[in-house]
Amino acid sequence: MAKGGDSRLAVDPATGLNHYGCSHRPRPWAITFASSTASSISERGYAGAEAARRRLILCALRDGWHPGAMALTDDVRARIGRHFGVDAAHVVLAPSGTDCELVALALARRHGRPVTNVLIAAEETGSGVPLAAAGRHFSNETARGAPVGRGRLLDGIDTAADVYSVPIRTDAGCERDPAAIDAECMAIVRAQQAAARHVLIHRLDLSKTGLLAPGLACLKALGGTSDVVVDACQARIDPERVRDYLDRGWMVMVTGSKFYTGPPFAGALLLPPALAAALRTGPMPPGLGAYVAPGDWPGRGFPPDGPANVGLALRWAAACAEMDALTALPRATVRDRIDGFIGAMRSSIATRPSFRLLPTSAPDRPWLPDAWDDRQTIVSFLVGHGTEDGWRPLDLAAARSVYRWLNADLAPVLRQHGIAASPAIASRLCHIGQPVPVPAAGAQGGIAGALRMSAGARLVSGEPSHAGLAPQTRLAREHADARLVLDKIDLILTAWDVLQAADPAPGFMPADRTC
Incomplete structure (x- = not known):
């Protein structure tokens, strides 16, 4: 599952974690509210991926490796299609939402005219999206391992698309x-x-902090004169709304690695029938062949050879296990559990002097019975300290340090410097969403880092090992874990100078724990 993405999936042998601070093995001892960025795999997800791996091996032994890999890819696309209520032939697999952006742009070029790509809040989407939106390589290597030049145009795209970003x-x-x-x-x-x-x-x-734009009325007023792609990569959306987007003729980008808490680098582009047909038969820039593995695009042999992206399929198999568990619950149950968590988080943050909630409106969506996706599922907040001039938030670099140290065992460093701290707080590994840059008065350079804690599918559904717990007991434990994260942030602020000098690294497990 660490293959078929990019270098950010590589596991650091010193920490046992990847670039996102998470693991492809479950970390049940770690507190995880990181679904706005990336999560370590869950027990359920790991079991789902293992079941898929076993089916792959049996099929490969019977029919050969390539047919087995194609069968696994087809099964994943079918499961994604069932979840969102679309034909599997309209599901295009991609390692990330940024890869999806390249496919969406290629489809927009079918008219033969120069393309202008209008992004919303590029700073609150993937870091490589602006490059991909122009038709440029967004990294030096693709998920297939092909060397490419970051910033260079893909083969077959002679002129970059003009890109506008609306804040x-x-x-x-x-x-x-x-x-x-x-x-x-x-x-x-x-x-x-x-x-x-x-x-x-x-x-x-939605954006990384849970914002939605532009409005449906605005897009409807365009009257079909433009192509529309919905960046729903956070996947904090009911499948019924995804089907509505597709019925409008719009493309929809989703991932299994945000709200659904599957491993990072599991993307898909869902297409309406007309664009699915265009993808099967229309000309495509040859440069996309460096990104696409056999089986990723249904009904089209592009590229004609090479290995399937088994890592991507296994990551989606893990996410599909979480999707199935969430779908099994009534919408009202999902809504109530999310509301309880978000309400408890906001109340706890509001009582702490070092914290400031980042106000974020609920998504403005059409009415849906017992909807859960018309409320916020991400709590974004600033952390700071009082000065003579008033409260000052941490800048982006300092917020990134908080994010890293939360995922580290701080007890050894604090003991070494004689700082008293509860081991239950100092040693607990806590993984939350990466900081997002937001303008803020008082922050160094005028940009603060907003930390994020999110309600993901795993919070709602629980883990298989939670089966013996009453739902309210389990959720109360989740709320207590969320408060412990805030306690650890307070501890970090108290011991800032010591931690800044030591810069403790995140780890797969606490220092005093053994496998």
Whole structure:
């Protein structure tokens, strides 16, 4: 499962973790509220991936490795299709949402006109998205291991797409007026169409801090004159709404590695029928062959050879196990468990002097019975300290240090310097969402790092080992774990100078624990 992504999936032998601070082995001793970024695999996900691996081996022994790998890929696409209620032939696998961006752009080029790509809050999406949106390589190596030059145009794309990014927050870090976002998007689209360019416009559903834009009315007003791709890579969305997007003729990007808490690098592009047909038969830039493995694109032999991306299929198999567990619960149960967690988190943060909640509106969605995706599932907050000039939030670099040290056993360093701390707090490994840069008065350089704790599918469904716990007992334990994360942040602020000098590294397990 550490193959078929990019270098960020590589496990550091010194820590046992990858770039995201998580593992492809379960870490039941770690507190995990990191589904806005990436999560260590769950017990259920690991069992799902292992079951898929065994089916692959049996099929390979019977029919050969390539047919076995194709069968595994087809099964994963079918499971994703069932979950979202779409035909498996309309599911395109990709290692990440950024890879999906390249496919969406390639489809937008089918009209033969120069393309303008309109992004929403590029700073709150994947770091490589602006490059991919222009038709450029976003890394020096693809998931297939092909060497490419970051920033160079893909073969077959002679002219880069023009890229516009519409901000979703003000210079002060507050949410922009939705009407202003819609008006800016509309102005860009109309101006680009007047210049005889074809427009690919994004609907961000949701950003890294849980924001949604532009509005449905804005996109509807375009009247089908532009291609629309919905960036739903956070997957904090009911499948019924995904089907509605597809019925409108829009593309939808999803992942199994955010809300569903599967391993990182599990993406998919869901296509409406007309665009699925265009993908099967239309010309595609040859440079995409460096990104696509056999079986990723249904009904098309592109590329014609090479190995299947088994790592991607296994990561999706893990995510599908979590998707199935969530689907088995009534919507009302999902809603109530998320509401309970988010409410408890906000209340706890509000009582702590070093914390400030980042105000974030609930997603503005059409009514759906017992909906859970019309409320926030991500709690974003700033951490800081008081000064003579008032409260000052940590800048992005300092917030990244907090994020790293949360996932480290701090007890050895604190003991060495004679700092008293509860081992239950100092040694507990806590994994949360990576900091997001947000404008903030008082922060060094004017940019603070917003930390994030999220309600993911695993919080709602629990783990197989939780089967003996009453739901309320289990959820109370989750709430207590969330408070412990905040306690550890307070401890980090107290011992800041010592920790900054030592810079303890995250680890797969606490220092005093053995396998």
